[in-house]
Amino acid sequence: MKVNIYDxxxxxxxxxxxxSKVINNTGRIGEKTRQKVLDVINELxxxxxxxxxxxxxxxxxxxxxxxPDLANPFFSVLARYVEDVASSFNYNVVICSTDYSTEKEExxxxxxxxxxxxxxxxxxxxxxxxxxKKIQESNIPIVLVARNAPNGDDLNLVSISDYDAGxxxxxxxxxxxxxxxxxxxxxxxxxxxxFRGYVxxxxxxxxxxxxxxxxxxxxxxxxxxxxxxxxxEESQIKPTAIxxxxxxxxxxxxxxxxKLGLQVPNDISIIGFDNTIITEIIEPxxxxxxxxxxTIAVEAVNLLMNAINGDTEGRKIILDTEIIERExxxxxxxxxx
Amino acid sequence: MKVNIYDxxxxxxxxxxxxSKVINNTGRIGEKTRQKVLDVINELxxxxxxxxxxxxxxxxxxxxxxxPDLANPFFSVLARYVEDVASSFNYNVVICSTDYSTEKEExxxxxxxxxxxxxxxxxxxxxxxxxxKKIQESNIPIVLVARNAPNGDDLNLVSISDYDAGxxxxxxxxxxxxxxxxxxxxxxxxxxxxFRGYVxxxxxxxxxxxxxxxxxxxxxxxxxxxxxxxxxEESQIKPTAIxxxxxxxxxxxxxxxxKLGLQVPNDISIIGFDNTIITEIIEPxxxxxxxxxxTIAVEAVNLLMNAINGDTEGRKIILDTEIIERExxxxxxxxxx
DNA sequence: ATGAAATCTCAAATCATTTTGTCATAGACA
DNA sequence: TGTCTATGACAAAATGATTTGAGATTTCAT
Numbered sequence: 001m002k003v004n005i006y007d008x009x010x011x012x013x014x015x016x017x018x019x020s021k022v023i024n025n026t027g028r029i030g031e032k033t034r035q036k037v038l039d040v041i042n043e044l045x046x047x048x049x050x051x052x053x054x055x056x057x058x059x060x061x062x063x064x065x066x067x068p069d070l071a072n073p074f075f076s077v078l079a080r081y082v083e084d085v086a087s088s089f090n091y092n093v094v095i096c097s098t099d100y101s102t103e104k105e106e107x108x109x110x111x112x113x114x115x116x117x118x119x120x121x122x123x124x125x126x127x128x129x130x131x132x133k134k135i136q137e138s139n140i141p142i143v144l145v146a147r148n149a150p151n152g153d154d155l156n157l158v159s160i161s162d163y164d165a166g167x168x169x170x171x172x173x174x175x176x177x178x179x180x181x182x183x184x185x186x187x188x189x190x191x192x193x194x195f196r197g198y199v200x201x202x203x204x205x206x207x208x209x210x211x212x213x214x215x216x217x218x219x220x221x222x223x224x225x226x227x228x229x230x231x232x233e234e235s236q237i238k239p240t241a242i243x244x245x246x247x248x249x250x251x252x253x254x255x256x257x258x259k260l261g262l263q264v265p266n267d268i269s270i271i272g273f274d275n276t277i278i279t280e281i282i283e284p285x286x287x288x289x290x291x292x293x294x295t296i297a298v299e300a301v302n303l304l305m306n307a308i309n310g311d312t313e314g315r316k317i318i319l320d321t322e323i324i325e326r327e328x329x330x331x332x333x334x335x336x337x
Numbered sequence: 338m339k340v341n342i343y344d345x346x347x348x349x350x351x352x353x354x355x356x357s358k359v360i361n362n363t364g365r366i367g368e369k370t371r372q373k374v375l376d377v378i379n380e381l382x383x384x385x386x387x388x389x390x391x392x393x394x395x396x397x398x399x400x401x402x403x404x405p406d407l408a409n410p411f412f413s414v415l416a417r418y419v420e421d422v423a424s425s426f427n428y429n430v431v432i433c434s435t436d437y438s439t440e441k442e443e444x445x446x447x448x449x450x451x452x453x454x455x456x457x458x459x460x461x462x463x464x465x466x467x468x469x470k471k472i473q474e475s476n477i478p479i480v481l482v483a484r485n486a487p488n489g490d491d492l493n494l495v496s497i498s499d500y501d502a503g504x505x506x507x508x509x510x511x512x513x514x515x516x517x518x519x520x521x522x523x524x525x526x527x528x529x530x531x532f533r534g535y536v537x538x539x540x541x542x543x544x545x546x547x548x549x550x551x552x553x554x555x556x557x558x559x560x561x562x563x564x565x566x567x568x569x570e571e572s573q574i575k576p577t578a579i580x581x582x583x584x585x586x587x588x589x590x591x592x593x594x595x596k597l598g599l600q601v602p603n604d605i606s607i608i609g610f611d612n613t614i615i616t617e618i619i620e621p622x623x624x625x626x627x628x629x630x631x632t633i634a635v636e637a638v639n640l641l642m643n644a645i646n647g648d649t650e651g652r653k654i655i656l657d658t659e660i661i662e663r664e665x666x667x668x669x670x671x672x673x674x
Numbered sequence: 675a676t677g678a679a680a681t682c683t684c685a686a687a688t689c690a691t692t693t694t695g696t697c698a699t700a701g702a703c704a
Numbered sequence: 705t706g707t708c709t710a711t712g713a714c715a716a717a718a719t720g721a722t723t724t725g726a727g728a729t730t731t732c733a734t
Contacts, residue, residue: 002475004690015714020692027693028712050451051397052690054388055719062431062452070420073614076413083407083434092448094399094431097420111429114387115399138339221617251618277410280558281588283620341720352684357722364723367682389720392689 003044012040023048054116062092063304064112066105067123070097072219072248073276074293075123078145081297082121089305091118098124100188106131113138119304121145125188141307143300146291147189154314156307158300160291162190165321166197169243169271169289172323174205177332178241178269181207184227184253185245186216194245194273210239216249224252232260240332241269247278250286254328265330275324284327292319340381349377360385391453399429400641401449403442404460407434409556410613411583411630412460415482418634419458426642428455437525439465446472456641458482462525478644480637483628484526491651493644495637497628499527502658503534506580506608506626509660511542514669515578515606518544521564521590522582523553531582531610547576553586561589569597577669578606584615587623591665602667612661622663629656 009016014033021027022037040046054060065082067075079095086093094117096108105124109131112120119141126132126147132155135142143156173181183198185191191214202209211234215227224244232238244250250272254264262268264284272279275290299317346353351370358364359374366374377383391397402419404412416432423430431454433445442461446468449457456478463469463484469492472479480493510518520535522528528551539546548571552564561581569575581587587609591601599605601621609616612627636654 006690016691017693017714017716018712021713024692030712033713047447047451049392049453049690051388051391051453052719053692055386055392055690055721056692057719058692060388060452061448069417070407071414071417073410073413076410076416077408079413079432080406080408080434083432087433090448092431092433092445092452094429095416095420096424096429097417108429110384111427114384115397115429116386116388221614255617277558277615278618280592281615282618343720353721354684354686354723355682358683361722365682370683386720389689390722392691392720393722394689395722 002049003046004049005046008037008040008044008046011044012037059118059308060116061090062094062115062117063119063121063301064096064108064117065093065121065123066096066098066108068098068100068125069219070095073278074246074274074291077276078123078293078297081294082301085298085301089301091301091305093121100125102126102128102131109135113140118308119143121300121304123147127189141304143304143307145296145300148193154312156303156314157316158296158303158319159317160296160319160321162193163197163200165273165289166194166243166245167201168197168321168323169194169273170198170201171205173241173243173269173271173329174201174207176241176269176329179207180210180237180239181241181243182210182231182235182239183243183245184216184224184231184249185214186219186223186249187214188219191216191245194243198243210235210237216245219246219248221248221252221255224249225256226252228253228256229260239268241271241329244270244272247272247274247276247286247288250288250328251278251282254282254286265328269329269332271323271329279324279326287326287329288324290322290324292321295319339386340383341386342383345374345377345381345383348381349374396455396645397453398427399431399452399454400456400458400638401433401445401454402430402458402460403433403435403445405435405437405462405556407432409585410615411611411628414613415460415630415634418631419638422635422638426638428638428642430458435461437462439463439468443468450475450477455645456480458637458641460484464526478641480641480644482633482637485530491649492653493640493651494653495633495640495656496654497633497656497658499530500534500537502610502626503531503580503582504538505534505658505660506531506610507535507538508542510578510580510606510608510666511538511544513578513606513666516544517547517574517576518578518580519547519568519572519576520580520582521553521561521568521586522551523556523560523586524551525556528553528582531580535580547572547574553582556583556585558585558589558592561586562593563589565590565593566597576605578608578666581607581609584609584611584613584623584625587625587665588615588619591619591623602665606666606669608660608666616661616663621665624663624666625661627659627661629658632656 005016005019008019021029022034083093098104121143123145145158185195199209216223244253257264272286272288275288279286279288342353342356345356358366359371420430435441458480460482482495522532536546553560581590587607594601609623609625612625616623616625
């Protein structure tokens with residue numbers, strides 16, 4: 001049925017070793033045999049079986065991309081970029097959504113390791129570091145994305161500084177005259193860091209952080225909606241500005257503002273995070289903290305390819321974020337000290 | 338380094354054949370040896386190399402999902418569902434975005450075939466049917482999604498009836514009193530069908546289709562934006578309603594309405610397609626034609642799994658769409674006949 | 675105790691490739 | 705003409721699993 005290297009060898013009157021060599025451009029091959037083999041390959045439309053080739057220790061030309069949720073616009077466009085860059089290296093990417101579940105992380109990693117993927121891009125939480133360790137022990141290259149390395153490990157990493165981004169977003173709100181600022185965050189690494197930045201920015205400006213709670217249970221519109229409701233209910237002093245740790249939650253917050261009869265940005269300002277497509281669609285257009293998604297993808301895949309090709313040095317690339325001013329944050333005069 | 342079946346066999350004092358049997362639960366194995374082998378497997382943390390196993394003709398437990406654009410919310414959530422269902426069968430999915438390019442389609446399919454994927458879910462255009470034929474010739478199962486089969490082929494298929502959906506959407510607008518209805522579509526299969534439905538619905542109601550042009554060059558917000566501008570510029574009689582063939586384009590159309598000073602739905606009504614997250618976020622909330630994404634994913638993967646397990650019959654599953662009424666379509670009294 | 679039958683285990687072949695060390699051929703030179 | 709050296713091609717081993725037919729062991733009845 002399917003033509004294999006033996007068929008080619010037979011048709012070209014050479015041995016399979018010779019065929020293998022012309023395919024891989026290795027060793028010494030006479031020009032005439034080389035040409036003959038190539039002709040036969042074309043004629044028979046021979047395509048090497050990559051499974052067999054992988055079994056011999058060659059690359060599978062497949063990487064695993066483990067992320068929290070492909071349905072989240074931030075990750076889906078990131079995935080698209082990753083896919084494009086990987087494809088330019090002739091690589092495929094298998095995408096796995098974990099919902100931040102450590103069990104799923106473990107299970108997907110384990111399965112992909114059995115399938116001999118050449119490397120991993122990890123954008124999920126991986127609070128259980130054992131899973132990462134297991135990959136490292138097998139000497140499979142890793143690039144961490146949108147997450148920081150816990151220790152001074154030799155891990156590759158491409159990320160923003162979530163702490164700085166949180167600090168800057170908060171400082172920005174303060175610079176617009178806001179003093180009562182609340183945060184909608186979730187108990188995951190990136191949000192914790194942004195939260196830290198928020199707290200420090202508040203304190204450094206002589207303000208007290210309004211909450212210390214991770215209101216959001218998920219990174220969804222619904223979670224943002226609920227969180228804002230809860231904040232408004234629980235707070236003695238009502239916030240004039242909300243820092244939502246992603247655009248989805250910001251959208252939810254805006255929704256519940258509407259429900260509460262609060263006008264954005266006149267009654268309450270909101271800043272999001274990620275600069276997803278949502279920001280352009282929502283009304284009013286959402287001010288947000290932009291991550292350089294394309295650059296993240298490019299750097300991550302490049303790092304991974306280098307690692308796959310033997311570069312063992314762990315590199316950390318920290319990229320800058322940028323506040324994109326749209327229409328959900330209003331400059332106010334502070335009313336009370 | 339890595340422990341293989343020989344290591345297990347040696348440690349358990351049995352042959353590799355025995356080990357293989359206990360792993361796969363085939364043949365007859367004595368309970369005592371069986372237990373001993375299992376113990377050793379646990380102790381050594383042995384995981385079978387799926388590459389080797391695939392080389393022997395076993396499944397790779399990987400499917401290829403070829404779609405137009407992972408960054409498009411419709412496809413990213415579809416992909417997420419597909420991934421989840423596939424994962425419940427212990428399958429991974431490698432996702433490939435084609436941008437409707439037949440070259441990319443061909444290239445991805447070819448590459449994945451070399452990697453022995455067990456099956457394909459095809460949601461891209463595949464205007465060049467040769468690519469699909471090539472897969473069929475290799476007896477690799479296929480499920481077509483969001484696309485119809487051209488001939489009475491024995492292909493598996495899960496889809497909506499785009500013609501009916503287009504017909505119904507248009508009829509709905511007409512039922513709301515609209516007579517001057519324009520369509521924003523793109524020259525791809527699904528949109529052509531919806532366009533056909535639009536044309537027939539207009540004619541059957543004694544109305545004349547306002548345009549016969551595929552205004553949109555892409556399925557993006559920008560394309561929707563441009564299309565509406567163009568429609569308004571070119572039309573003698575201005576439409577009171579727009580049927581946009583996806584939510585993204587509908588969002589773009591709404592955007593340009595705002596720019597033109599047109600109020601939605603008071604000055605102009607808009608209906609979208611897909612019922613993506615966009616519909617909830619945009620202001621006003623978008624009336625749209627909903628596709629049962631989750632069901633599509635479930636049925637598609639199930640069909641594929643059946644096919645992988647030997648069911649050769651080509652089944653066609655056509656699912657119903659539903660018009661979700663939100664706030665972008667206004668009931669009007671027809672002013673002129 | 676012996677034979678047949680049932681149960682279990684194993685050696686060897688197979689899958690499609692890569693790779694290494696060996697061998698054959700051709701050309702160059704004496 | 706005979707020897708030496710490149711050059712290029714090949715045979716065989718290896719990768720890590722599955723599978724089959726044959727052989728070994730146990731069980732049971734006679």
